[in-house]
Amino acid sequence: MVIALIVSGGKGVRMGSAIPKQFLELAGVPVLIRTLMAFDAVDEIDHLVLVLPEQYFSYFRELGYKPEKPLVLVPAGKERQDSVRNGLLKASDLDEDSVVVIHDGVRPLVSAETIRMGIRHALEYGAAACGVHPKDTIKGMDDKGFSSGTLDRNRYLMIQTPQCFRTKEILKGHDEILKQRRMVTDDTMVYEESFGPVYLYEGEYANIKITTEEDLLLAEQILSRK
Numbered sequence: 646m647v648i649a650l651i652v653s654g655g656k657g658v659r660m661g662s663a664i665p666k667q668f669l670e671l672a673g674v675p676v677l678i679r680t681l682m683a684f685d686a687v688d689e690i691d692h693l694v695l696v697l698p699e700q701y702f703s704y705f706r707e708l709g710y711k712p713e714k715p716l717v718l719v720p721a722g723k724e725r726q727d728s729v730r731n732g733l734l735k736a737s738d739l740d741e742d743s744v745v746v747i748h749d750g751v752r753p754l755v756s757a758e759t760i761r762m763g764i765r766h767a768l769e770y771g772a773a774a775c776g777v778h779p780k781d782t783i784k785g786m787d788d789k790g791f792s793s794g795t796l797d798r799n800r801y802l803m804i805q806t807p808q809c810f811r812t813k814e815i816l817k818g819h820d821e822i823l824k825q826r827r828m829v830t831d832d833t834m835v836y837e838e839s840f841g842p843v844y845l846y847e848g849e850y851a852n853i854k855i856t857t858e859e860d861l862l863l864a865e866q867i868l869s870r871k
């Protein structure tokens with residue numbers, strides 16, 4: 646089984662909106678619903694696991710979104726990594742031998758092809774994540790604020806989601822991170838710690854994370870060209 650794990654349990658502090666940013670409308674449709682629609686449309690995915698702040702379960706249900714695939718709600722944790730782990734426990738209950746596609750609920754512009762490539766690469770290599778090369782020159786900076794060299798940007802990726810793994814492995818990795826009380830910003834860090842390198846493939850610049858108001862405006866522009 647392939648399970649999409651959509652983490653949408655954040656508060657959206659940087660957006661500063663009255664409701665969490667995942668519920669803000671993007672061209673008339675809530676950001677989170679757009680994300681779910683993208684995954685519901687991918688044949689390779691069997692089940693949707695959605696992590697939400699528990700106090701927003703009824704808000705979500707009242708939106709009336711009915712995907713074709715089965716969808717289960719899971720309560721969020723304090724940090725993103727806690728929310729991911731909660732979702733992984735549910736994914737493991739559904740099928741411990743599943744492949745899991747972890748995605749931010751606030752990346753609504755992800756394409757079916759980027760999702761499919763992640764699943765394909767994870768089946769082949771065990772773990773896969775997409776990203777895009779930086780468009781600017783990347784400099785190192787010393788303690789006093791002076792440049793300390795220039796990196797080869799072709800060797801660097803700004804990592805996005807989806808990130809795909811075997812559920813059993815990434816859950817084990819998260820258990821280890823929890824035991825060590827380490828903070829991580831994404832799930833490739835978790836996998837690397839316990840299992841080694843993650844296969845990286847090129848995603849899309851359009852697959853932006855809605856973090857601040859400018860991102861919402863940019864997403865509207867991108868959508869209007871689709």
Ligand SMILES: Nc1ccn([C@@H]2O[C@H](COP(=O)(O)OP(=O)(O)OP(=O)(O)O)[C@@H](O)[C@H]2O)c(=O)n1
Pocket residue numbers: 652653654655656657658659660667696721722723724725726728729748749750751752854855856
């Ligand atoms: N405890 C948390 C924190 C974050 N997320 C999710 O992780 C994704 C990426 O996080 P980010 O953009 O940082 O979202 P927020 O935490 O909501 O934003 P902020 O840091 O501005 O509060 C989002 O889909 C967010 O909902 C989550 O599921 N559980």
Ligand SMILES: C[C@](O)(CO)[C@H](O)COP(=O)(O)O
Pocket residue numbers: 725749803804805806830831832854
């Ligand atoms: C997982 C992620 O979207 C990959 O770019 C990112 O690391 C989330 O970071 P944030 O600190 O939660 O914004």
